[in-house]
Amino acid sequence: xxxxxxxxxxxxxxxxxxxxxxxxxxxxxxxxxxxxxxxxxxxxxxxxxxxxxxxxxxxxxxxxxxxxxxxxxxxxxxxxxxxxxxxxxxxxxxxxxxxxxxxxxxxxxxxxxxxxx
Amino acid sequence: xxxxxxxxxxxxxxxxxxxxxxxxxxxxxxxxxxxxxxxxxxxxxxxxxxxxxxxxxxxxxxxxxxxxxxxxxxxxxxxxxxxxxxxxxxxxxxxxxxxxxxxxxxxxxxxxx
Numbered sequence: 001x002x003x004x005x006x007x008x009x010x011x012x013x014x015x016x017x018x019x020x021x022x023x024x025x026x027x028x029x030x031x032x033x034x035x036x037x038x039x040x041x042x043x044x045x046x047x048x049x050x051x052x053x054x055x056x057x058x059x060x061x062x063x064x065x066x067x068x069x070x071x072x073x074x075x076x077x078x079x080x081x082x083x084x085x086x087x088x089x090x091x092x093x094x095x096x097x098x099x100x101x102x103x104x105x106x107x108x109x110x111x112x113x114x115x116x117x
Numbered sequence: 118x119x120x121x122x123x124x125x126x127x128x129x130x131x132x133x134x135x136x137x138x139x140x141x142x143x144x145x146x147x148x149x150x151x152x153x154x155x156x157x158x159x160x161x162x163x164x165x166x167x168x169x170x171x172x173x174x175x176x177x178x179x180x181x182x183x184x185x186x187x188x189x190x191x192x193x194x195x196x197x198x199x200x201x202x203x204x205x206x207x208x209x210x211x212x213x214x215x216x217x218x219x220x221x222x223x224x225x226x227x228x229x230x
Contacts, residue, residue, distance in 0.1 A: 040206075040223075041222070041223075042208055042220035042221065042222060042223055043162070043208075043220055045217055045218070048217065056217065088160050090160075090162060092162075103148070103149070103150035103167075103169055103212055103214070105150075105152055105164045105167055106152075106162075106164070106210075106218060107164060108154075108161060108162035108163075108164075109161070110159070110160060110161040111160040111161060111162075113160065
């Protein structure tokens with residue numbers, strides 16, 4: 001069983017909808033991540049939270065809005081998405097966000113398959 | 118320039134045989150970690166094995182081993198005694214000290230009965 005839980009597993013939304021993806025980890029990790037993955041491609045980094053503060057935003061459009069309410073939870077708020085935003089959205093956590101010599105692995109959730117119609 | 122290269126888009130292996138998935142990397146940082154992830158068709162990314170740049174011995178985890186050749190900058194994954202459940206996409210990834218993860222393009226492994 002994965003120790004990083006994502007909900008929902010599947011989401012279909014229209015371009016005018018507002019929805020949220022949720023992620024929870026109980027591994028005591030201090031860094032949490034959102035990745036976007038298109039079919040047959042590697043994951044692409046979107047956001048990194050380190051100690052509950054946004055540390056990296058990889059030039060993601062503002063229609064994606066991350067939120068980290070506490071060290072265990074990570075949300076991704078979606079608004080006015082485009083069909084090209086359809087993808088698998090993966091949440092991950094790690095012990096650290098790579099400050100200094102940080103070589104802890106990423107632990108991923110099962111992902112949310114998002115379809116924008 | 119690509120930091121992680123996986124030259125095999127697809128591989129086939131007979132059940133119970135061993136298979137090697139190639140990964141080469143590029144870094145000038147002396148401190149880095151190398152990782153392999155498995156992604157079945159269901160989508161979850163499963164962490165398999167890790168090798169640190171200063172580790173003297175090759176990493177092993179059950180049927181997975183990492184053939185680490187530092188001078189060649191290669192970190193090949195060896196899966197012994199392949200099982201049908203090993204059919205999946207496999208990603209090699211690197212993390213340099215203080216940096217984020219970089220993923221390779223992946224190799225799709227198909228295990229034949």
